[in-house]
Amino acid sequence: MKQHKIEPSLLEKLEQNGSESLAPVPVFLILSKKRQLPVLPTTAQSVTGTSLLYCEPSPTELRTLSDEKSVQFIWDANAHITNTPFTRQQSNSRTDTRTIVFDPQDDEHPADSHTMNGHGIKCAIIDTAADTYHSDLSTQIAKITDCTDDGNYHRGDQVHGTHVAGIVNQLAPEAELFLYKVFNSSGFATRKFIVDAIMAAIADGVDVINGSWEESGCPGGCPVDLAVSYAVSQGVIFCGSAGNSGPAPMTLTCPAGNTDIITIGACNCNGEMADFSSKGPSYIKNSNKPDISAPGVNIASCQPGGGYQLLSGTSMSAPVLTGACAIIKSAIKTQAATKDHSKSGKNIKEAIMKQAKDLGYDRNHQGAGLLNVNRTLRQLKSSRNTIFHLRQRELLRWAVAVAIFLGGAFLFSSKPWQVHSANTPVLTQTAQAQETPPGILKKQHFPLPPPFAQAQADTTPVPIGPQYSTLDHEQAATHLRFTISQVGEMLNEEIIR
Numbered sequence: 001m002k003q004h005k006i007e008p009s010l011l012e013k014l015e016q017n018g019s020e021s022l023a024p025v026p027v028f029l030i031l032s033k034k035r036q037l038p039v040l041p042t043t044a045q046s047v048t049g050t051s052l053l054y055c056e057p058s059p060t061e062l063r064t065l066s067d068e069k070s071v072q073f074i075w076d077a078n079a080h081i082t083n084t085p086f087t088r089q090q091s092n093s094r095t096d097t098r099t100i101v102f103d104p105q106d107d108e109h110p111a112d113s114h115t116m117n118g119h120g121i122k123c124a125i126i127d128t129a130a131d132t133y134h135s136d137l138s139t140q141i142a143k144i145t146d147c148t149d150d151g152n153y154h155r156g157d158q159v160h161g162t163h164v165a166g167i168v169n170q171l172a173p174e175a176e177l178f179l180y181k182v183f184n185s186s187g188f189a190t191r192k193f194i195v196d197a198i199m200a201a202i203a204d205g206v207d208v209i210n211g212s213w214e215e216s217g218c219p220g221g222c223p224v225d226l227a228v229s230y231a232v233s234q235g236v237i238f239c240g241s242a243g244n245s246g247p248a249p250m251t252l253t254c255p256a257g258n259t260d261i262i263t264i265g266a267c268n269c270n271g272e273m274a275d276f277s278s279k280g281p282s283y284i285k286n287s288n289k290p291d292i293s294a295p296g297v298n299i300a301s302c303q304p305g306g307g308y309q310l311l312s313g314t315s316m317s318a319p320v321l322t323g324a325c326a327i328i329k330s331a332i333k334t335q336a337a338t339k340d341h342s343k344s345g346k347n348i349k350e351a352i353m354k355q356a357k358d359l360g361y362d363r364n365h366q367g368a369g370l371l372n373v374n375r376t377l378r379q380l381k382s383s384r385n386t387i388f389h390l391r392q393r394e395l396l397r398w399a400v401a402v403a404i405f406l407g408g409a410f411l412f413s414s415k416p417w418q419v420h421s422a423n424t425p426v427l428t429q430t431a432q433a434q435e436t437p438p439g440i441l442k443k444q445h446f447p448l449p450p451p452f453a454q455a456q457a458d459t460t461p462v463p464i465g466p467q468y469s470t471l472d473h474e475q476a477a478t479h480l481r482f483t484i485s486q487v488g489e490m491l492n493e494e495i496i497r
Contacts, residue, residue, distance in 0.1 A: 001063035010076040014059055024056035026077040026192060028223040035070035047195060048202075049230045052223050054192065075223050077192040081215045083128070083160050083183065083315060097295050097320050098171060100269055101371045116373075118172025118326030120333060124201040124209040125168065125319075126194065128161035128183040129153055131304040137165055142176040143204065147197040148184035156185035158304040163311050164212050164319045166302030171323020172330070178206055182213075189213065191223050198227040202234055207329050210322040211240040211255060212315035218254035220283045225254050232260040237329070237345045239264060239322045241314035242290040243278035249364060250281065252289055257282035262325075262349050263289050263367070266296025266317040271370055273361045277314055280364035290367040291349065292356055294320040321352075324373050328352075331377055351379045 003011055010027070017023065024043070031037065031051050041055040054077060057065060065071050102116075122142065132141050132154070146153040165177055180197035182189040194213075201209055209231060215224060228238055238261040245251035256263045256278065265277040274297050280289035296317030303309040328348055355376045356369035 002066045005066045005071060006062075006074045007076050007079075009079065010074065013076070014062070017059065021059050023058075025059060025062050026054070026056050027062065028075040028077050028191065028195070029053040029055065029065065029071050030073045030075070030223075030226075032070045032072055037065075037068060037070050041065070047223075047227065048199060049234070050226045052195070052226055054195075073221075075191065077223070078190045079215070079222075081182075081189040081191065081194060081213055081224070083213050096170075097167065097299065097323075100295050101171075101320060101324055101373050116327050116331070118175030118323065118330050121172065121175045121208065121326040121330045122178055122204070122206040123168050123172065123175045123322055123326050124178045124180060124197075124204070124206040125161060125165050126180045126182055126197045126201065126209060126211055127164050127213070129156055129158045129181045130161035130165045130179050131158050131302065131306075132179070134162060134166070134302050134304070134306060136169055136302050137162070137177065140169055140173070140175065140177050142178055144179045144181070145197070145200055146181045147193045147200065148181055148189070149193075150181075150184050153179075153181050156181075156183065157187060160212070160315065162304050163299075163301045163309070164210060164315060166308075167299060167316060167319035168210060168323045168326070170301065171320060172326035175323070175326040175330075178204055191215075195223050195227045198224075198231050202231055202236060206236060208237045208239060208322050208325045210319050211238060211261075212313075212318045214241065214243045214256060215254040220254055220257055222254055225258055228255045228258055229260045232345060235345050237262065237325045237348060239318050239325060241318040242266070244276040244313050244315075245278045246365075247275045247277075247279065249279045250283075251278040252280055252282055253278075254283075257284055257289055259284050259287050259289075262321060262352065263291050264296075264314060264317045264321045265290040265293040265365065265367055266312075266314045267293045267359065267366070267370060268297035269295055271357075271359050273359060273366055274312070274314075276312075277317075277365065279362075288363050288367075290364075291353055292321060292367045292371050293317065293359065293369060294324075294371045296320070321371060324352075324371055324376075327373060328376060328380065332380060348376075348380070351376045355379055 006014075010025075014025070028047075029052070031053055033051060037053075040053075041057050041061060043054075043056040045054045046052070047054060051072075062074065066074060129144075129146075130137065132138060132144060144153050148156075150156060160183070161179065161181070165179065168175065168177065178201060180200060182193040182197045184193070198209065211228070215222065218225075228240075232238055238255075238258075240255050240258070240261045240263050242256050242263050242265045243251060243253055244266075245253075252263070255261060257280070259282060266274040267277075268274060273293065277293075277296070278290075281287060282289040294317040296314050297312045298310045299312065299316040299320075300308045300310045301316070325348065329344075332344065332348075352371065353368035355372050355378075356367070357372050358369040359366045
């Protein structure tokens with residue numbers, strides 16, 4: 001048995017149970033991409049899109065599996081995961097977090113706008129069960145799923161999940177809520193429960209996942225970490241609480257330290273960071289974390305049985321961002337649907353961080369600062385107004401016109417780049433040549449056909465139109481480069497030799 005390939009806590013369990021134990025051991029195997037197991041365990045279940053394999057071998061079979069070259073590591077599937085702790089106090093009404101994360105001076109995207117509601121967006125709440133009969137939630141719940149061993153969604157505590165779902169609903173009242181119960185009636189979740197919930201959420205086509213929980217002591221790279229990263233790769237925005245282990249640095253655990261997700265710290269309603277909010281840097285490449293901050297102190301939201309209560313914790317700040325992301329994604333879908341969702345989530349995260357309000361705290365405490373929904377929407381909207389319909393063929397067909405002369409000349413259009421639209425098709429345009437120093441960095445190259453390569457003079461007009469939408473990869477030595485940065489998919493053009 002190769003002990004270094006088995007999680008230490010799992011190894012301790014095996015030793016405590018003794019070598020003669022026949023009880024199955026629920027585990028996740030991380031498999032090598034280059035090798036395959038010669039014989040799969042009879043209980044094996046692969047986790048779509050990841051290198052994970054779930055199985056329940058006997059202790060003897062487990063020791064044999066650790067010797068397989070195709071098995072990189074073995075994780076305990078039953079390792080316990082807890083909610084981020086919170087404090088509780090009664091309240092007569094909900095906290096209006098919208099007024100905190102919306103800029104009151106913004107007339108273009110006011111907090112009370114009927115369009116700022118998350119319409120058409122699916123939000124997953126992976127948590128305890130929630131009170132599905134609460135008057136604030138019942139009409140927006142699209143699906144409930146029990147991923148635990150209880151066999152009954154409504155069994156067990158509902159305080160945490162109800163409060164979290166209520167915050168999402170308060171920010172985005174028209175978003176659909178998909179509720180996944182991962183904390184059983186005994187009060188804990190397991191890696192298996194959470195991985196199952198994440199994969200179910202992806203299969204249900206959710207847009208945003210809220211994870212207000214943490215796996216204490218996990219250094220990263222565990223099955224939950226891999227499942228979360230897979231969700232993000234599928235275009236899902238994952239909003240994870242930073243944890244409540246502050247104020248000491250490096251107190252983030254899994255999945256808060258995962259660089260693929262948006263990690264949220266907690267501040268109060270006056271923009272002061274909470275001492276309990278966990279601090280970075282992350283366990284992955286020592287990168288800065290959290291990413292953003294949102295209200296998480298004395299937040300009033302739904303409680304089981306009706307009414308409201310105040311809770312504090314990064315568990316409360318995460319659903320504020322989840323609701324905000326639902327608003328942002330809904331606004332983007334309203335403007336123009338993007339086909340490449342895998343990039344849109346990443347760029348929404350970048351826009352959220354870029355437009356945050358600096359609260360004056362350390363980067364590994366506040367992240368980029370306080371969430372600002374208006375400014376984020378303005379950046380995304382302005383990007384979409386200055387770019388194309390997110391299709392390279394449309395760009396090549398309607399927007400590109402250049403003439404490059406031999407000897408290192410660099411061409412710019414005599415007019416601003418134009419965008420193809422149904423109202424103003426660009427059929428012809430002219431370009432002028434200007435001398436510039438060579439040496440522009442190259443990323444992605446597309447050869448140019450004649451007459452671009454034959455342009456000689458500094459001001460040679462060159463016609464462009466649909467006849468040059470197909471580039472001849474054989475004839476031209478000159479290249480056109482597009483640097484593609486997608487938010488709606490923002491395209492910046494540069495012409496180079």
